[in-house]
Amino acid sequence: MEPFPIPVVCDCDPGHDDAIMLLLAKASPRLRVLAVTTSCGNQTIEKTTWNARRICTLLGLEAPIAMGAAKPLCGQPITAPNIHGQSGLDGPRLPEPRLPLSALTAVELTAKVISECSEPVTIISTGPLTNTACFLLAHPELKPRIRQISLMGGGLAHGNWTPAAEFNILVDPEAADIVFRSGVPILMSGLDVTLKALITEADIARIRAIGGEISRVTAEWLDYFYVFHKGIGYAGAPLHDPCAAAVLIRPELFDIRPMHVEIETGGEFCRGATVGALPGVEDEYAPNVRCVMGLDREGFVDLLCEAVASYGY
Amino acid sequence: MGTEKHLIWLDCDFGTDDAAALLCAHGAASLEILGISTLAGNVEAHKTFRNALRLNRLLGADYPVYPGAEAPLVYPAEPGYRFHGENGLGGVELPLPDRWETPAEKAWDALYRTAAAHPGALELIATGPLTNVALALNLHPELQKLLRRIVIMGGAAVGGNKTPAAEFNIYSDPHAAKIVFEAGIPLTMCGLDVTNKAWFSETELARVGACGTPAARFFAESLKTPLQASGQGTVRLHDVTAVLFVSNPELFTGQLAGVRVETRSALTRGKTVTDLWSDQKFPSRNAFVVLGVDRPAFVRRVSELVCSLKAVEN
Numbered sequence: 001m002e003p004f005p006i007p008v009v010c011d012c013d014p015g016h017d018d019a020i021m022l023l024l025a026k027a028s029p030r031l032r033v034l035a036v037t038t039s040c041g042n043q044t045i046e047k048t049t050w051n052a053r054r055i056c057t058l059l060g061l062e063a064p065i066a067m068g069a070a071k072p073l074c075g076q077p078i079t080a081p082n083i084h085g086q087s088g089l090d091g092p093r094l095p096e097p098r099l100p101l102s103a104l105t106a107v108e109l110t111a112k113v114i115s116e117c118s119e120p121v122t123i124i125s126t127g128p129l130t131n132t133a134c135f136l137l138a139h140p141e142l143k144p145r146i147r148q149i150s151l152m153g154g155g156l157a158h159g160n161w162t163p164a165a166e167f168n169i170l171v172d173p174e175a176a177d178i179v180f181r182s183g184v185p186i187l188m189s190g191l192d193v194t195l196k197a198l199i200t201e202a203d204i205a206r207i208r209a210i211g212g213e214i215s216r217v218t219a220e221w222l223d224y225f226y227v228f229h230k231g232i233g234y235a236g237a238p239l240h241d242p243c244a245a246a247v248l249i250r251p252e253l254f255d256i257r258p259m260h261v262e263i264e265t266g267g268e269f270c271r272g273a274t275v276g277a278l279p280g281v282e283d284e285y286a287p288n289v290r291c292v293m294g295l296d297r298e299g300f301v302d303l304l305c306e307a308v309a310s311y312g313y
Numbered sequence: 314m315g316t317e318k319h320l321i322w323l324d325c326d327f328g329t330d331d332a333a334a335l336l337c338a339h340g341a342a343s344l345e346i347l348g349i350s351t352l353a354g355n356v357e358a359h360k361t362f363r364n365a366l367r368l369n370r371l372l373g374a375d376y377p378v379y380p381g382a383e384a385p386l387v388y389p390a391e392p393g394y395r396f397h398g399e400n401g402l403g404g405v406e407l408p409l410p411d412r413w414e415t416p417a418e419k420a421w422d423a424l425y426r427t428a429a430a431h432p433g434a435l436e437l438i439a440t441g442p443l444t445n446v447a448l449a450l451n452l453h454p455e456l457q458k459l460l461r462r463i464v465i466m467g468g469a470a471v472g473g474n475k476t477p478a479a480e481f482n483i484y485s486d487p488h489a490a491k492i493v494f495e496a497g498i499p500l501t502m503c504g505l506d507v508t509n510k511a512w513f514s515e516t517e518l519a520r521v522g523a524c525g526t527p528a529a530r531f532f533a534e535s536l537k538t539p540l541q542a543s544g545q546g547t548v549r550l551h552d553v554t555a556v557l558f559v560s561n562p563e564l565f566t567g568q569l570a571g572v573r574v575e576t577r578s579a580l581t582r583g584k585t586v587t588d589l590w591s592d593q594k595f596p597s598r599n600a601f602v603v604l605g606v607d608r609p610a611f612v613r614r615v616s617e618l619v620c621s622l623k624a625v626e627n
Contacts, residue, residue: 158591161591161592162593163573163586163588163593164586260477264478264578267580268576270478270580273581277477278472280472280509281477282474
């Protein structure tokens with residue numbers, strides 16, 4: 001069992017589900033957020049950074065916030081306005097940012113808080129892995145100070161943005177490759193679990209009924225996310241990014257298996273695929289990832305409701 | 314079902330489960346085998362050709378057998394001795410016919426000639442790498458319009474067996490597979506998604522062997538090698554699913570999907586990428602992906618077919 005609270009750096013590209021990841025991280029007495037850093041993914045770096053600052057202001061999350069890279073290591077940015085809107089976080093009105101943006105870059109801030117922390121730090125990454133890869137390249141001496149990287153990305157069985165690739169890994173496969181080969185412990189919440197973390201209309205009603213501003217805003221974010229996914233055939237809204245925080249807060253809710261996973265950076269159809277050695281493969285492969293494959297959905301929704309309720313009125 | 318006969322061409326890399334597939338096809342009253350072609354895959358090409366002749370003799374059959382590709386289009390051949398034994402038939406020694414010769418006509422030409430004689434009627438069942446089929450399509454472009462459909466054992470919507478990303482047949486010759494998958498011919502893919510579910514236990518295998526006929530004893534004996542290699546006390550009858558899908562489609566479930574074959578990377582070489590579960594879809598749905606099988610019914614039907622094969626004089 002981990003000693004709680006776990007010190008974390010939240011690297012994200014908000015995004016509705018990133019926002020709920022931050023909401024969980026702030027609310028849980030089991031996590032201590034040392035910094036929030038932003039990546040370009042769901043929207044441009046300017047927009048995700050603005051959103052991160054608005055979310056932290058809303059939540060009263062007072063950790064320093066730093067802006068990350070404006071584009072992936074090698075490729076060009078890919079954004080998802082169809083899912084998250086032009087702002088990257090369409091839906092409810094949010095407060096103007098009250099908290100300043102750090103003068104440091106995402107990599108510099110991450111290095112600073114990890115150096116200063118008395119115990120190893122966990123990185124929660126819910127966007128493309130650009131910042132995390134750059135951090136590992138720039139500060140190899142700090143690798144032992146990383147407890148693990150809990151990331152939302154990939155999927156062993158299939159992709160979403162392309163048939164073979166999930167969005168976060170597809171946006172920066174080279175960064176993902178660097179992270180997955182780094183030797184740092186990785187906890188991977190891919191589509192295998194996140195498509196099971198479905199939020200239904202009834203769950204949204206339950207969150208709305210809690211009352212208070214956070215309850216209202218969360219319900220409206222979920223409304224927005226739910227309507228989009230319903231429109232393309234999902235039974236509910238898959239809460240991808242919150243899984244990467246929830247699995248640290250309540251690991252017993254999740255089915256976690258050791259797995260060998262490699263990142264495809266080339267190919268005609270497979271760029272960005274997370275290739276996992278599932279049972280039935282001829283040769284043996286040494287696990288390099290703890291892969292999250294399933295969850296207790298009801299327990300996950302309860303955790304979300306408790307988190308929302310903890311903000312009070 | 315009616316009394317309609319399926320006109321079948323078998324393209325196989327015999328192979329323990331290819332052999333089992335031929336036994337089932339021979340036993341199925343609704344299938345009429347017009348010819349067999351062989352190629353390098355599970356074992357070398359000269360062995361797979363002769364194994365087809367040996368099976369002809371075992372069955373008292375006289376199917377025309379044509380030799381095909383000795384290696385994949387681009388990569389060198391990599392035999393799978395571990396699952397099939399060095400002779401391809403799990404180490405079981407079957408005699409060749411008393412008289413045999415290697416025909417001058419090659420697999421791709423014989424397949425085309427036969428398809429042309431039965432336009433729109435011939436169904437191709439391919440249970441090895443797709444090298445012969447790809448060559449046939451390249452050498453005889455008209456073949457594309459002549460075949461009724463292609464049913465393959467190969468690929469996987471999820472996972473792999475040769476590598477984490479790829480199944481053996483497609484991994485062996487991804488370029489050929491790409492040609493076949495993009496040919497515009499109705500295609501059914503019996504991949505690992507279904508074939509991993511189409512297994513026999515040791516007991517079920519022994520029960521077939523107990524029928525006592527030479528074919529039944531060969532079936533049980535030859536499949537012991539892959540059963541032991543599996544380390545799980547079961548044997549997956551990969552290739553048999555492709556034959557049973559034609560003779561007994563009611564045993565299977567599946568879905569039409571876009572499927573593409575990866576040829577441009579080492580890590581995912583031969584991955585059959587499907588759009589079954591992704592938000593983004595491929596421009597065309599080119600393959601019926603078989604995903605499930607009623608295993609007890611499959612075991613019953615295969616056992617019945619193999620045990621129905623009469624003893625023949627050797």
